[in-house]
Amino acid sequence: MKFIPYLSFDGRCREAFEFYAKVLGGRIEAMLSHGETPAGAEVSPGWQDKILNAHLVTEAGELMGADSPPEFGSAEQKGVSISIQIEDEARAEAIFNAFADGGTVTMPFETTFWAKKFGMVTDRFGTSWMINCAQAQ
Structure with a gap:
């Protein structure tokens, strides 16, 4: 499954x-x-x-x-985010910036207590994304 x-x-x-x-x-x-x-x-x-x-x-x-x-109902996406877990910080930032272009940044892509970098963005199509670069173990 x-x-x-x-x-x-x-x-x-x-x-x-x-x-x-x-x-x-x-x-x-x-x-x-x-x-x-x-x-x-x-x-x-x-x-x-x-x-x-x-x-x-x-x-x-x-x-x-x-x-x-x-006629089949709303296309609005609510209550769900697609979470991307990625190690490559430069690629993660490029993905975040591409989604932010024309979209809405909910949380800037920056260092957090749990990640090298993390950010949340809703792209111009209405899809919510969470981009996470985990800290090294």
Whole structure:
């Protein structure tokens, strides 16, 4: 068994996953639009090109996601953060800064009592991230 976070978007899933693949160094394994499936008949015409399912694989794990048409409920992501545990401080800071560009920094990326560096940010797509560089044991 494994857990794979599944993210909801307001129509920007393709853009978000392309961005995440670039920033996290991953590859998109699947990107299927509503219109490419029988489910396309269930969404409004403006949502045919929006994503029904996306799957990103990185060295550290996987993310999945989709666009949530308004008629199916809110795409707002609440109460969950994706936590990245990373040893390479320079790479961690680059990831944090990429997510902060156009996003909202909740906690600056800085030294804490438990980590060489830690920061919290919500990216421009509404995904909340926690970037942690643990102190050496």
